[in-house]
Amino acid sequence: MPSATASQTLTWRGVPRPVRVLVLARTVNRLGAFSMAFLGLLLTRHLGASLTTAGVVLAAFGLATVPSRLAGGRLADRIGRRRTIVLGLVGCAVSQLWIAASPTVASAAVAAVAFGLAYEIYEPASQAIIADVSAPEDRPAAYALLQASMAVAGVLAGGIAAAVSSLDLRLLFVIDAASCLACAAIVRAYLPAGEVTAPAYDAVPVRPWRDTRLLLLLGVGSVLATIYMLLVMALPLTLDARGLPSWHLGVLLAASAVTGVAVTPFVPVLTAGRDSFATMRAAYVVLAVGLVAYAYADRLSLFLVGTVVCGAAEVLLLGHGMALAAGLAPEHGRAAYLAVFGLSWGVATTLAPLLGTQLLDRGGPVAAWLLPAAAALACAWAQPALRRRLTPSHDACEG
Template sequence: MGAAATLVAPWRGLSPAVWILVAARTVNRVGAFTLPFLGVVLTVEFGASLGQAGLVLALFGAATIPSRLLGGRLADRLGRRRTIVLGLTGCAVAQAWIALSSSLWSAVLATALLGLVFEIYEPPSQAMIADVTEPDRRPAAYGLYSAALAAAGVLAGLLAAAISHVDLRWLFVADAFTCLACAVLVALALPTGEQAAPQEARVTVWRDGRLLLLLASGTIFATLYMQLVIGLPLTLLEEGLTPSGFGIILAVSAVVLIVAQRLVRPQRLDDFASIAIGYVLLGVGLLISAFAQSLAIFLLATVFWSLGDLFLLTRYLTQASGLAPDHARGRYLAVFGLSWGIATMIAPITVTKLLELAGPKGLWLTSAALAVVLAILQPWFRKRLTRVPASCPTDRRAALN
């Protein structure tokens, strides 16, 4: 009991709405083990060639970009809760459609729909966390959110391994069920979160240079993160290690993220100091990966880059939410969230090209150098991101620190 209380301590006093959102997203994340198997389903169940499956998966990835923008706009116009329910219900419909498809074209259309609704949930959920949490508590709230997703991701992998031995279409049925369960939980338990923008306070999100600068920085971070996800399994193969070791790496990463939230207390730092430390830790982890030849050394690297993620990911979200006027927070977070869609398209190219040209050592040394550069640049980012435009509220600067 004492250990549990110690781990929960950083999150005491958070709004019940935060806990409901975290619970719903965790359940949904546990059920979201279908995507790694989508290419397999397209080829095995629907007879698609590898080239066709690749094109369909690319279509899905491209569709997630307007999906996130739509989620941000609806969050500010329709309301947080309604948008979350809409997104989750849409995912359930698309997943069920894939499971019930009898032809490749039907599955392709369902996959496109899944991409268009897949990211609708994220901007309103992240915006609502900011809505109900004081600025100085947002790192803790977003930290809880990311820790829960990390833990759920490990469980999702175990469930995927168990269910994938039966008909693969049952994976999509299970995911559809969890999406509907989350939609019901959100509809019944969350406050409405209505956040309609007054006509005289309309903003053009794309004209905020600070947000675009943050988007560029966040895209580099997301690309480094996605390079780890894509590049580590390939590196393990290059070093003659079993790919199953990547599952162990993911499990260790999740444990580090959860436990370190209490032991390290990153919430005590301001955003820019936290990000600088995060990039240094990430760089150390990437540097160790460059010279690792055994699973034990890769796990040591995992501890460092996972600690770096702890300092980085939540602070980028607090910065994006702090820049936004209250009535445009959903759209600001949606635009910032594009960093992950862009990174998902860039990382496969950078990983494969660097592995071809310089091998695993070149890939991770290049990535480590980029992380260190970003750590050094944080005073420069502080100066520009804390510069408050005349049109913004005077307390916007405080929200970033």
């Protein structure tokens, strides 16, 4: 099969309408997606839970997201993309209102598990829509567009959370529930049902767990996801260890979002003439450079350099990773494949807090960032082997 490279003509107007609707809806949803960061505080401050109990509840939420994503993949391929997205968002809204209204720790704990079970249902369907309506060579740029828009909304969400959290933590969950319902309404009203419903279900069963190519991609994706979860978890602690004020974190988050927006339009140009594996190899090297900058940064300007470099690499890596997973799947099993691939973030959410705190405690910021930098270089080194394993039956990105 001839090599496919990224489109050089994909623009916002050229993006298929379902993708534009999805980007708008998910951006609205992301504006309110800040409540989980405050669940621990709600449990301890308002409901009197101990730190240990709060930690168990948060862990239970995280564990519940694993079957949530798998169920979302199956539902999206069986009942349709739009129905699955609406179902997941409504489930999130109901469970968050339940958390806000909970009078006891036990009630909030059950509601948190219910939230986890609904939390990832819409994600595989959202990713599958992009694969359904985008040409294979355009998928990386389309996925990058979704990530960039959500990054910008995430910065605005932080400002909303900062303003509202001083009033009542329960109000955060109410606002998040409202954003879920608003997103569901946009999807229900404007996402064409016939155009992006699930393909006709094939008699041949979809077994993503038996596809060794997908499992290999999941392994490498888990390394990348863990690196980025370390960015989320270890960066605030690194700033503190270097004696820098906490407001620097807000500046870095904003810089990361701006980088995503600035780089996304250039993804087709940056990747022109290269397959996904060559692009990802280069992006992993760029990511390693940014992580090394974090290891030795001692002032805001140097942290900004690391943030911009890592942000640029993220745009390329996340989009191409999802495009590769979608390309491995049969047409009637894309959401199931993307659900399995997305479990890399569940792995990362479990490993990163343990790994990051241990590295910072034992080796300080230098060790905490040089180890993931080495892991990024290892992923870059592995790309030619991935090409050999995935290319023969891969429909999107070959070399």
